Amino acid sequence: MTAGPLVTVVDDDESVRESLPDLLMEFGYSVRAFPSAEAFLNSDCIGAARCLILDMAMPGMSGLELQQVLAQSGRDIPIVFITASRDETIRALALKRGAVDCLFKPFSESVLLAALNTAFQ
Amino acid sequence: MQHEWNRIFDALPVPAWTALADGCADFVNPSWCEYTGLGFDEALGQGWQMAIHPDDLSALLANWDAMVATGAQGELEVRMRHCEGNYRWFLLRMGPLTDASGLVEQWCGITTDIDERKRAELAAPAGLPDLRATLDSMPVPAAVTTRSGKLLRINQPTRQYFGKTFAQLKSLKPSDVVHPDDLPYILGAQSKAYESGSTYNVQSRHRRSDGVYRWFNVIGMPWRDGHGEIACWLHLLIDIDDQRRPEEALRTAERNLHATIHTIPALVWSARTDGSAEFFNQHYLDYVGLSAEQALGWGWMVAVHPDDVDNLTVSWRLILASHEPGEIETRLRRCDGEYRWFLFRVNPLRNEYGGIVRWYGISIDIDDRKRADEKLRRSEAFLADGQRISLTGSFSWCLDSDEIVFSEELYRIFGFAQGSAVTLERITDRVHPDDLPLLTEKRIDARTAGNDHDYEMRLLMPNGSIKHVHIVSHSTRGRYGREYLGAVQDVTQRRNSEETLGVLRAELASMAKINSLGVLTASIAHEVNQPLSGVITNASTCLRQLAADPPCIEGAIDTARRTIRDGHRAADVMTRVRALFSNKATVSEWVNLNDATREVIALSQSTLKSSRVMLKAELLDDMPLVMGDRVQLQQVILNLLMNATEAMREVDDRPRQVVIRTERDTGDRVRLTVRDSGVGFGPKGVSKLFDTFYTTKDGGMGIGLSISQSIIERHRGRLWAVPNDGPGVSFWFSIPRASKDEPATQAAATSTTRSTGPL
Numbered sequence: 001m002t003a004g005p006l007v008t009v010v011d012d013d014e015s016v017r018e019s020l021p022d023l024l025m026e027f028g029y030s031v032r033a034f035p036s037a038e039a040f041l042n043s044d045c046i047g048a049a050r051c052l053i054l055d056m057a058m059p060g061m062s063g064l065e066l067q068q069v070l071a072q073s074g075r076d077i078p079i080v081f082i083t084a085s086r087d088e089t090i091r092a093l094a095l096k097r098g099a100v101d102c103l104f105k106p107f108s109e110s111v112l113l114a115a116l117n118t119a120f121q
Numbered sequence: 122m123q124h125e126w127n128r129i130f131d132a133l134p135v136p137a138w139t140a141l142a143d144g145c146a147d148f149v150n151p152s153w154c155e156y157t158g159l160g161f162d163e164a165l166g167q168g169w170q171m172a173i174h175p176d177d178l179s180a181l182l183a184n185w186d187a188m189v190a191t192g193a194q195g196e197l198e199v200r201m202r203h204c205e206g207n208y209r210w211f212l213l214r215m216g217p218l219t220d221a222s223g224l225v226e227q228w229c230g231i232t233t234d235i236d237e238r239k240r241a242e243l244a245a246p247a248g249l250p251d252l253r254a255t256l257d258s259m260p261v262p263a264a265v266t267t268r269s270g271k272l273l274r275i276n277q278p279t280r281q282y283f284g285k286t287f288a289q290l291k292s293l294k295p296s297d298v299v300h301p302d303d304l305p306y307i308l309g310a311q312s313k314a315y316e317s318g319s320t321y322n323v324q325s326r327h328r329r330s331d332g333v334y335r336w337f338n339v340i341g342m343p344w345r346d347g348h349g350e351i352a353c354w355l356h357l358l359i360d361i362d363d364q365r366r367p368e369e370a371l372r373t374a375e376r377n378l379h380a381t382i383h384t385i386p387a388l389v390w391s392a393r394t395d396g397s398a399e400f401f402n403q404h405y406l407d408y409v410g411l412s413a414e415q416a417l418g419w420g421w422m423v424a425v426h427p428d429d430v431d432n433l434t435v436s437w438r439l440i441l442a443s444h445e446p447g448e449i450e451t452r453l454r455r456c457d458g459e460y461r462w463f464l465f466r467v468n469p470l471r472n473e474y475g476g477i478v479r480w481y482g483i484s485i486d487i488d489d490r491k492r493a494d495e496k497l498r499r500s501e502a503f504l505a506d507g508q509r510i511s512l513t514g515s516f517s518w519c520l521d522s523d524e525i526v527f528s529e530e531l532y533r534i535f536g537f538a539q540g541s542a543v544t545l546e547r548i549t550d551r552v553h554p555d556d557l558p559l560l561t562e563k564r565i566d567a568r569t570a571g572n573d574h575d576y577e578m579r580l581l582m583p584n585g586s587i588k589h590v591h592i593v594s595h596s597t598r599g600r601y602g603r604e605y606l607g608a609v610q611d612v613t614q615r616r617n618s619e620e621t622l623g624v625l626r627a628e629l630a631s632m633a634k635i636n637s638l639g640v641l642t643a644s645i646a647h648e649v650n651q652p653l654s655g656v657i658t659n660a661s662t663c664l665r666q667l668a669a670d671p672p673c674i675e676g677a678i679d680t681a682r683r684t685i686r687d688g689h690r691a692a693d694v695m696t697r698v699r700a701l702f703s704n705k706a707t708v709s710e711w712v713n714l715n716d717a718t719r720e721v722i723a724l725s726q727s728t729l730k731s732s733r734v735m736l737k738a739e740l741l742d743d744m745p746l747v748m749g750d751r752v753q754l755q756q757v758i759l760n761l762l763m764n765a766t767e768a769m770r771e772v773d774d775r776p777r778q779v780v781i782r783t784e785r786d787t788g789d790r791v792r793l794t795v796r797d798s799g800v801g802f803g804p805k806g807v808s809k810l811f812d813t814f815y816t817t818k819d820g821g822m823g824i825g826l827s828i829s830q831s832i833i834e835r836h837r838g839r840l841w842a843v844p845n846d847g848p849g850v851s852f853w854f855s856i857p858r859a860s861k862d863e864p865a866t867q868a869a870a871t872s873t874t875r876s877t878g879p880l
Contacts, residue, residue, distance in 0.1 A: 012730070015655030015687050022680060023658050026665040057731035084650035084727065105654035109661040 284330025
């Protein structure tokens with residue numbers, strides 16, 4: 001199971017950090033979860049991550065800001081945003097900035113899989 | 122002057138004539154005609170020469186030519202033929218007759234019969250002339266003096282005029298009989314004549330016996346003896362007073378006029394018929410600071426204000442063309458450079474045929490009047506504008522005559538034609554029927570008590586619309602008895618907008634409710650979506666784990682538990698939302714502000730988070746309960762929290778921190794403060810903060826605060842805001858704590874504050 005590509009989850013919501021990695025592992029990915037953007041940036045797996053599942057609204061650095069930081073530092077990690085606020089404007093902005101997708105919570109397994117497939121194309 | 126000479130010559134008792142330079146006679150006196158027996162007409166031209174002895178004529182003509190050539194007087198002894206045919210010797214004196222200015226008008230010859238002397242001379246060579254007979258025969262005052270002017274003899278007219286005997290006159294000084302003003306002239310002329318031996322001719326005033334001075338033409342001529350030496354002087358006084366008086370009066374008048382023109386404090390001028398200036402009085406020249414040379418002609422135009430030159434030129438030409446008096450207003454530059462307004466008033470001077478000879482003008486300084494006019498016009502314009510803008514008209518009502526005067530604006534307000542007569546009846550017709558009793562009451566009061574009035578009534582306009590007018594008037598005593606002066610303001614718009622505003626306010630209040638509901642809904646959706654997301658993800662995982670080969674039962678159980686836990690979390694959210702929106706009417710219950718605050722914080726988490734606001738709750742442990750409507754109070758707390766969040770939206774240079782604090786307040790009250798570090802508001806902001814439409818937020822409606830305030834007031838409390846020492850603002854409300862005998866139970870309060878944990 002640990003042989004799959006590394007997917008990182010950044011979300012301040014504990015229930016997401018608890019549930020999403022298990023599902024992703026069921027999909028066959030390696031998973032690391034972080035409670036904040038800062039924690040992710042300080043980790044040793046930036047270079048290794050092949051996909052980033054990123055919450056929009058977080059205390060401290062927001063998801064969109066992390067996206068910008070990564071883009072500026074030349075890290076071309078595919079990003080799938082997830083958010084509990086159904087805000088189309090934010091979604092459009094994220095996509096415009098190069099996100100693979102932006103999923104509104106709660107999202108179904110198939111939607112998540114589709115996004116991941118796009119990310120790994 | 123000629124007629125004057127003619128009078129003199131007419132009066133002379135000796136033959137005399139006047140002639141032109143070529144020797145042609147143009148006048149002979151009666152004595153001449155009488156002596157020669159020739160008619161006046163016969164003597165004219167060369168005719169007079171017939172009376173001269175042929176032997177003497179050539180000498181006479183030669184002398185005459187010499188006299189004309191040199192202008193000097195001359196004399197010659199000639200024989201003149203008497204009407205009876207015999208010749209007598211005459212001394213002929215010839216000389217120029219000059220006018221007052223010294224110009225030669227013509228020439229004259231005056232003869233003196235010297236036949237006796239001549240015959241005596243021819244018989245006996247020397248002897249003095251006997252003047253007595255000559256003198257006494259003269260009808261005008263005459264006197265003979267010595268060569269130095271000493272009086273020798275006077276005639277009867279002289280005695281009569283002066284009322285003196287010869288002896289008396291002789292003893293008088295010249296100043297006793299000659300007007301003091303004329304004395305120098307006559308004495309000067311005489312002494313010059315005595316010296317040169319030529320005749321003198323002056324005009325001077327001499328005092329009559331009754332003390333009256335009369336003007337005389339005094340002619341003095343020397344009387345020579347046979348050797349040509351001056352033997353004595355003959356002085357004739359010809360009364361010219363009647364001619365002289367009007368001249369004198371005219372001269373005096375001219376002098377006075379001159380003085381007047383130059384001293385009157387107005388600018389006086391005259392112009393030729395072509396409009397060019399011919400004369401300026403001194404005041405004019407002084408005023409504009411120009412010399413007469415500079416100002417004459419068209420030079421004066423330099424002092425006219427450049428903006429007025431065109432108008433002045435055109436107006437002046439129009440007046441000149443009209444041949445009628447006219448007026449022009451123009452600005453003239455004073456010598457110090459200041460321009461002042463002048464009224465140029467001009468009148469034509471006409472000759473006897475009505476033709477215009479010249480124009481006389483006067484320029485009057487009307488600057489002060491002009492400015493006053495201007496000021497008045499401006500203030501009238503201001504008043505009219507002011508009335509129009511403020512929809513205020515004014516009126517006066519004279520109680521005795523019932524004469525009513527409306528201002529322009531008041532005509533408009535009443536919808537009356539401008540300037541039409543305003544009567545009480547017309548006003549009554551216009552007033553709304555329901556307000557007629559009010560109007561009648563005011564009119565009765567005006568006629569009896571005469572109080573000042575301040576009331577509103579409605580006008581029913583012809584098109585059926587209604588106008589609200591506000592009338593303020595006071596009684597005063599005017600020139601025509603007691604009258605009311607007042608102002609009427611059209612307040613229709615204000616009335617209408619007040620009504621509209623009421624409706625608008627209600628709409629906005631509900632909009633605000635919807636608005637905060639929207640914020641809340643988004644927040645609730647967020648809080649519910651989080652656990653739901655967990656539920657779905659866990660369930661998906663659970664299915665996959667069970668479907669695996671071999672199935673991961675342990676993992677599936679864990680995942681299923683987490684699913685249940687997240688399901689509960691979603692349910693909890695819904696419970697709290699139900700509590701918050703339980704559609705109860707305003708209720709009074711025990712409320713723990715700390716619990717209420719925690720619930721609001723829980724519901725606001727997502728908004729706070731996405732706005733990156735750090736919230737710190739400093740809640741007092743032993744917080745007294747308050748009596749009130751829990752949901753309403755939570756709406757206030759939510760509103761304050763959202764405002765604080767909004768106020769920090771732009772803040773990037775410092776932490777976006779909100780502190781919610783609960784504490785005891787003085788006087789058995791509790792206080793809740795929401796402190797932000799946002800943009801704050803200016804010093805004037807506080808007083809305006811709670812105005813319905815005031816907001817520091819770009820997108821906000823600001824209405825939340827006024828609703829919050831009304832809620833707090835219903836809780837007998839107060840909502841206020843103060844700027845922080847540092848950045849931002851603190852909003853707080855303070856409400857009374859519940860007293861022990863308030864009719865509610867502790868249990869009711871606690872039952873609704875069960876959940877205090879974070880979502």
